[in-house]
Structures are given as C-alpha cells and as structure tokens.
Amino acid sequence: VTILITGVAGFVGCNLAQAFLKQGETVAGFDNLSRGRLQNLAIVSTAQRFSFVQVDLAEIEDYGRALRHVHDRNPVSEIWHLAANSDIPAGTADPAVDMRDTFLTTFNTLRLMKELKIPTLAFSSSSAVYGDHGDGMLNEVSGPLLPISNYGAMKLASEACISAAVEEFLTHAHIFRFPNVLGVPATHGVILDFVRRLRTTPDCLTVLGNGNQQKSYLHIDDLIEAMLFIRQRASDRRSVFNIAADDAGVTVRFIAEEVLGVVAPGARIVYGKEDRGWVGDVPRFRYSIAKLRALGWQPRMDSVEAVRKAVSEIANQELSK
Amino acid sequence: VTILITGVAGFVGCNLAQAFLKQGETVAGFDNLSRGRLQNLAIVSTAQRFSFVQVDLAEIEDYGRALRHVHDRNPVSEIWHLAANSDIPAGTADPAVDMRDTFLTTFNTLRLMKELKIPTLAFSSSSAVYGDHGDGMLNEVSGPLLPISNYGAMKLASEACISAAVEEFLTHAHIFRFPNVLGVPATHGVILDFVRRLRTTPDCLTVLGNGNQQKSYLHIDDLIEAMLFIRQRASDRRSVFNIAADDAGVTVRFIAEEVLGVVAPGARIVYGKEDRGWVGDVPRFRYSIAKLRALGWQPRMDSVEAVRKAVSEIANQELSK
Numbered sequence: 001v002t003i004l005i006t007g008v009a010g011f012v013g014c015n016l017a018q019a020f021l022k023q024g025e026t027v028a029g030f031d032n033l034s035r036g037r038l039q040n041l042a043i044v045s046t047a048q049r050f051s052f053v054q055v056d057l058a059e060i061e062d063y064g065r066a067l068r069h070v071h072d073r074n075p076v077s078e079i080w081h082l083a084a085n086s087d088i089p090a091g092t093a094d095p096a097v098d099m100r101d102t103f104l105t106t107f108n109t110l111r112l113m114k115e116l117k118i119p120t121l122a123f124s125s126s127s128a129v130y131g132d133h134g135d136g137m138l139n140e141v142s143g144p145l146l147p148i149s150n151y152g153a154m155k156l157a158s159e160a161c162i163s164a165a166v167e168e169f170l171t172h173a174h175i176f177r178f179p180n181v182l183g184v185p186a187t188h189g190v191i192l193d194f195v196r197r198l199r200t201t202p203d204c205l206t207v208l209g210n211g212n213q214q215k216s217y218l219h220i221d222d223l224i225e226a227m228l229f230i231r232q233r234a235s236d237r238r239s240v241f242n243i244a245a246d247d248a249g250v251t252v253r254f255i256a257e258e259v260l261g262v263v264a265p266g267a268r269i270v271y272g273k274e275d276r277g278w279v280g281d282v283p284r285f286r287y288s289i290a291k292l293r294a295l296g297w298q299p300r301m302d303s304v305e306a307v308r309k310a311v312s313e314i315a316n317q318e319l320s321k
Numbered sequence: 322v323t324i325l326i327t328g329v330a331g332f333v334g335c336n337l338a339q340a341f342l343k344q345g346e347t348v349a350g351f352d353n354l355s356r357g358r359l360q361n362l363a364i365v366s367t368a369q370r371f372s373f374v375q376v377d378l379a380e381i382e383d384y385g386r387a388l389r390h391v392h393d394r395n396p397v398s399e400i401w402h403l404a405a406n407s408d409i410p411a412g413t414a415d416p417a418v419d420m421r422d423t424f425l426t427t428f429n430t431l432r433l434m435k436e437l438k439i440p441t442l443a444f445s446s447s448s449a450v451y452g453d454h455g456d457g458m459l460n461e462v463s464g465p466l467l468p469i470s471n472y473g474a475m476k477l478a479s480e481a482c483i484s485a486a487v488e489e490f491l492t493h494a495h496i497f498r499f500p501n502v503l504g505v506p507a508t509h510g511v512i513l514d515f516v517r518r519l520r521t522t523p524d525c526l527t528v529l530g531n532g533n534q535q536k537s538y539l540h541i542d543d544l545i546e547a548m549l550f551i552r553q554r555a556s557d558r559r560s561v562f563n564i565a566a567d568d569a570g571v572t573v574r575f576i577a578e579e580v581l582g583v584v585a586p587g588a589r590i591v592y593g594k595e596d597r598g599w600v601g602d603v604p605r606f607r608y609s610i611a612k613l614r615a616l617g618w619q620p621r622m623d624s625v626e627a628v629r630k631a632v633s634e635i636a637n638q639e640l641s642k
Contacts (some may be wrong), residue, residue: 092489095482099428103478107420131484143464146559147481148488157424157478160468161416163452167469168413238467 002074004028004067006057006109007083009036011187012124012178012220016080017044019224025049028070030063032056034101035086040185057083057105060112067112078120081109084155086188088128091150098154106158110165119171122231125159126178127242127287128152139288140177140240159240166238174234176227179244179287182310183220184317190252191307191314194259199318202264207256211271216249216287219306222299229297241295244287245303254304258311323395325349325388327378327430328404330357332508333445333499333541337401338365340545346370349391351384353377355422356407361506378404378426381433388433399441402430405476407509409449412471419475427479431486440492443552446480447499448563448608449473460609461498461561480561487559495555497548500565500608503631504541505638511573512628512635515580520639523585528577532592537570537608540627543620550618562616565608566624576628583636 003020007013008029013036020027026049029041033054044050055066070076084102085091091098106123113121130138131146147153162173186192198205218226226243234241256269292298301309324341328334329350334357341348347370350362354375365371376387391397405423406412412419427444434442451459452467468474483494507513519526539547547564555562577590613619622630 095428095432107416111416129481141464143462143466144561145464145466145477145481146484146561148485150482150485153478153481153485156466156481157474160450160466160474160477160481161471163467164469164471164474240465240467 001077002026002028002070003078003080004030004070004076005080005082006030006105007036007081008052009033009038009040010082010086011040011183011185012181012223013082014040014044014185015183015220015224016082016227017041017050019228021047021049023228026074028053028076030055030057030066031083035187037185037187057108058100060108063108064112067116071116071118076116076118078122079109079113079118080122081106082124084124085151088149088151091154095150098150102151102154103157107161110161114165114169120173121162121165121170122174122227123158123162123176124178125175126152126155127244129156129159129177135286137286137288138242140242140291163238172237172239174227174230175238175240176230177240177242178223180215180217181220181223182217182306184310184313186310186314186317190255191259191310192318194256195263195314195318198259198264198267203267205256205260205264205267205269207252207269207271209252209272209274211253211256211269212251212275214249214251216245216247217303217306217310218243218245218299219301219309222301222306226292226297226299230292230295233295241292242287242289243292244289245299245301245306246289246293247302248286250303250307255307255311258307259315262311262315322398323347323349323391324399324401325351325391325397326401326403327351327426328357328402329373330354330359330361331403331407332361332504332506333502333544334403335361335365335506336504336541336545337403337548338362338371340549342368342371344549347395349374349397351376351378351387352404356508358506358508378429379421381429384429385433385436388437392437392439397437397439399443400430400434400439401443402427403445405445406472409470409472412475416471419471423472423475424478428482431482435486435490441494442483442486442491443495443548444479444483444497445499446496447473447476448565450477450480450498456607458607458609459563461563461612484559493558493560495548495551496559496561497551498561498563499544501536501538502541502544503538503627505631505634507631507635507638511576512580512631513639515577516584516635516639519580519585519588524588526577526581526585526588526590528573528590528592530573530593530595532574532577532590533572533596535570535572537566537568538624538627538631539564539566539620540622540630543622543627547613547618547620551613551616554616562613563608563610564613565610566620566622566627567610567614568623569607571624571628576632579628579632580636583632
C-alpha cells in the first residue's frame with residue numbers, strides 16, 4: 001500500500017516523508033509548490049519507494065487524476081493531509097488564501113477519499129483553532145473554539161468536515177493540533193525571519209511586538225515522532241491530539257537573543273509596543289498534552305532546547321546559501 | 322439604516338422580517354428561492370419598509386451588486402445571515418450542498434461586510450456543531466466540537482470564519498446555536514414530514530428510527546423573541562448563545578402520536594429499528610440555556626407545548642392547500 005502525503009514539499013511534509021521511508025513504507029507526495037520547494041525533497045527523491053506529483057489540490061479534477069493514478073498502481077491506505085496555507089498574515093490580507101489552500105484542499109481530499117474508499121486520514125490542525133483563551137490551559141475538549149485568524153478558522157473548518165466524514169465513510173481520522181514547530185528545512189516562522197533580517201541589517205534586529213509574547217515550541221523531530229506514535233497507538237475513530245512541548249514556552253525576546261548570539265553577536269534589538277505581532281497572532285497560551293502523555297509519549301526537547309537546536313540548524317541552512 | 326436578512330423566504334427568515342418590521346425597522350431580504358418560497362413573504366411584502374431581491378449569495382458578484390444597491394440607498398447596519406442548506410440528508414448525499422449554500426454564503430457575506438464596513442453580523446448556527454455528546458449537558462463552552470454531519474460541519478466552519486472576522490473588522494457577531502425549531506410556515510422537519518405522509522397514506526405512519534430519539538423543540542415565536550432579546554442585551558463582541566427549550570425534550574414517538582391525534586386519529590404507527598433516523602442525526606442531547614437565562618430570557622413554551630402548537634399550525638397549513 002501507499003501512504004500519500006499532501007504538502008510533501010513543505011517543512012513538515014518532507015520530514016514526514018523521510019520518516020515513513022525509513023520505516024519501509026511506500027510514499028507518494030503531492031504539492032503545488034506554491035510555498036513548498038522541490039529542493040526540500042532532494043533527500044527523499046532518490047528513494048525508489050517515493051514518488052512525487054506537482055498538483056494543486058484545490059483543483060479537484062487535477063487532484064483526482066493524480067490520486068487515481070497512484071491508487072490504481074498501489075492502493076492508498078492513508079492520506080496525511082498537510083497541504084495548507086502556512087502564512088497567517090497572508091490569510092488575513094486575503095481570506096481567499098486560507099479558503100482555497102487550507103479548506104478547499106481538505107474538502108476535496110474528503111470527496112476523493114469517499115469515492116476511492118481510502119479509509120484513514122491524518123490532518124495537521126493547529127492550536128489556532130482554540131482562539132485566544134488568555135492564560136487558560138487548553139486541552140482537546142476545551143471550548144469555545146473561536147479562532148482569531150482565517151488561518152485558524154479554516155483549520156477548524158477542516159476539522160469539522162473531517163469529523164462529519166468519520167460519521168459517514170472514514171474509518172479513522174487523526175487530527176493533530178500542532179504547536180509552533182521549529183527545525184529545517186525552514187520555510188517560514190520567527191527564527192527564519194530573524195536570521196534573514198540580520199543578514200540584511202547585521203547591526204540591528206527590529207521585532208514586531210514588544211517581545212513578551214510567550215509560546216511553547218516543539219522541534220520537528222519530536223513532532224514527527226509524536227504523530228507516528230499516535231498513528232500506532234490511538235484507537236478512537238476521531239483521534240484528536242494536542243502535540244506540543246510540555247512547558248509554558250519561551251518569549252520572542254528569548255528567541256531574538258538566541259538568534260543574535262549565533263548569527264550577529266553584539267547587534268541590538270528594537271522592540272515594538274504592541275502585545276501581539278499581527279492580527280490573528282495569539283499572544284500567549286498554555287497547551288495541555290496530558291492526553292498524549294497518557295497515551296505514553298513525551299517530547300525529548302523542551303521549548304528552550306527546541307529553539308536552540310533550531311536556531312543552529314536554521315542559521316546553517318541560511319549561511320550555506 | 323437597513324437590516325438585511327439573508328434566507329428571508331425561509332421559515333425563520335420570514336418570521337424574523339415580520340418581527341423587525343413590527344419594531345419599526347427597515348428590512349431588506351435576500352433569498353435565492355431554492356428552498357425558501359416567495360409565498361412565505363406574502364405578509365411582509367406589502368410593507369413599505371420591506372424590499373426583496375432574489376439573489377444567490379454563493380455568487381459573490383451578484384451578491385455584491387445586490388448588497389451595494391441596498392447599502393447605497395440606506396446603509397446596512399446589520400446582516401442577519403440565515404441563508405443555508407436546511408436539509409441535513411441532502412448535505413450527506415452531496416457535500417457540495419452545505420459547502421456552497423451554508424459555508425460559501427457565509428464566507429461571501431464576510432467579504433462584503435469587510436468591503437462595505439457593515440459592523441454587525443447575526444448568524445443562525447446550530448446545536449449540530451457539538452456533534453454527539455451522548456447525554457452530556459451542552460453549554461456554549463463545551464468541547465470538543467466534532468460535528469457528525471456536513472450540515473453541522475459547515476455551520477461550525479461558518480462560526481470559525483465569523484470569529485476570525487470579529488478579530489479583524491466586525492464590531493459584533495451574534496452566533497445563535499439553534500435547537501430544533503417548530504412553527505409555520507413549515508418547509509421541512511419532522512412534523513411536516515409526518516403530516517404529509519399521513520395525507521398520502523392516512524391509515525399508517527412509517528417512522529424512520531425506533532421513535533425513541535429525544536430532542537428538545539423550541540417554537541419559532543420563542544426563537545425570534547430570544548434573538549431580539551440577545552441583540553438588545555448581549556455585550557460580548559463574540560456573543561455565542563444556545564437557544565432552546567429548557568427541558569429534556571420529547572421523543573419522536575410523542576410527536577408521531579400528536580400528529581396522528583390531529584390529522585389521522587386511529588391510524589397506526591410503524592417504527593424502524595435504528596436508534597437514529599439518518600446519518601448525521603444526533604439521537605439525543607441535552608442543551609443548556611443557562612447563559613441565556615442569566616441574561617434574563619426564558620422560553621414561554623416547553624417542548625411539549627411547542628410541539629402541540631406547531632402540530633396544530635402545520636396541520637392547518639397543509640389542510641388549507
């Protein structure tokens with residue numbers, strides 16, 4: 001059988017493809033290459049058990065054709081649907097971005113899974129589905145779910161349709177509520193942003209917001225391990241899991257200082273005055289992974305370790321360009 | 322100013338238009354007349370302060386043109402977005418129905434409100450956003466939200482986008498989580514279904530499911546009153562309210578017997594064996610209106626009274642045809 005990964009050329013997708021190939025699985029990858037990059041697939045593309053198709057999942061005719069082609073040769077048993085808009089501000093500027101790239105791709109995935117009788121879906125949801133709960137501890141049954149960005153809204157919309165599909169035709173759905181994830185290949189995010197700014201203006205880093213925003217960060221290695229663990233162990237037909245580092249997180253100020261230390265020691269940092277960086281940015285939240293712990297998994301790295309490892313990896317990535 | 326009601330030719334829409342006109346408001350109504358009916362507007366269409374446009378809100382060009390036309394003459398201050406697919410089984414058979422008629426209409430409404438700076442949205446959401454929680458008591462902060470029908474999924478998807486829009490440009494959003502609502506003009510629902518079946522086969526009523534499904538029902542008069550009350554009193558920018566009768570509800574068996582008593586005394590009732598009538602039908606739930614009570618409102622009729630009043634009204638509606 002084949003495991004299909006959508007958004008395979010993105011940050012999480014290419015790491016996941018590698019992990020499945022290591023486990024001996026056959027992997028097909030789809031990506032429209034709008035934000036994902038072919039070079040992210042350099043490592044996996046030499047593997048015989050890996051195939052790649054460039055296709056836009058928002059176009060159901062094209063998506064269906066590509067999927068049927070894979071499925072006819074070696075049946076697809078699972079789809080890991082990671083394709084989505086990953087740029088929160090872009091989705092605020094134009095809501096059609098999240099509508100199309102996040103929600104419509106999920107909707108189309110479900111239509112095709114029903115048609116082709118593909119039983120299992122794994123979906124990269126987000127902590128953004130919760131909205132702003134202040135300092136409240138968020139677990140998988142927390143409500144209300146009132147997202148404050150189109151990004152979070154279309155992730156929640158996707159969860160909702162997946163849940164309905166489990167009632168009707170899916171055998172299992174894994175809904176992973178991702179935290180902020182760090183690592184390489186970095187395509188977006190706060191560390192990459194800081195590293196790039198410092199390459200342009202090496203003596204000064206301007207930070208959106210006052211730097212006090214605090215979030216927990218998980219390293220990609222831990223994220224992949226957690227998802228594969230849940231895939232093996234979770235038995236609910238609708239398996240919803242928060243995945244995160246199990247701590248209160250670190251501030252933007254900490255990240256800025258870590259980046260400075262590696263990339264431009266001695267530069268100065270200028271902070272803004274707002275308590276959040278952009279519309280839809282949740283300034284602070286705590287995220288319970290008690291359910292995932294109870295299943296038997298815990299992260300290897302805390303937020304501080306994840307940031308330090310990722311700063312080093314991303315600095316290398318950018319300096320080697 | 323003008324209050325716009327979308328889905329104005331539907332069951333709730335035409336009753337709401339009447340209520341606003343009674344309060345002295347100017348009302349514009351949009352409807353694509355796919356499920357709504359022009360005859361439902363017979364009472365309001367003679368009012369000078371009421372105007373109607375037949376337009377499909379899923380077509381944003383048409384919707385925008387119609388809305389700008391109203392807005393230019395007399396600014397729209399609120400949109401009451403009731404337009405949606407109301408047929409749960411239709412949405413299961415073809416997910417494009419809820420996608421288009423429920424979700425895309427909401428998405429387009431938000432885009433136009435942003436463009437035209439219309440500050441307030443009221444939205445007819447549904448108890449279906451909660452999914453199947455067994456006998457658990459559902460309040461507005463209950464989670465997880467895992468709908469079991471495309472109908473519920475697209476209502477939740479709509480809530481999500483509305484919530485994000487409040488962060489960005491809306492001043493207020495009222496999200497009303499509707500219960501099962503009864504009354505006239507009935508366009509769908511269990512009572513109308515039973516009355517019509519008995520007109521076809523007057524000696525026997527066949528019921529989907531075993532008749533033990535228990536739900537609470539609210540009369541349309543109470544629903545309208547509750548929404549107008551919340552509009553006056555609720556101050557949260559995201560105002561989410563369960564609206565329902567405050568009781569454990571009545572069984573399908575009770576409704577069947579009430580309909581029989583009015584329409585076809587002496588007929589026999591044949592029940593199915595399933596504990597639910599169709600995919601996506603939640604067999605039983607309890608719905609807390611503690612938040613609405615705390616605001617100062619309570620329904621005039623309980624589920625039994627609502628069913629009895631509606632059976633009489635719907636029987637009249639059908640017999641007068």
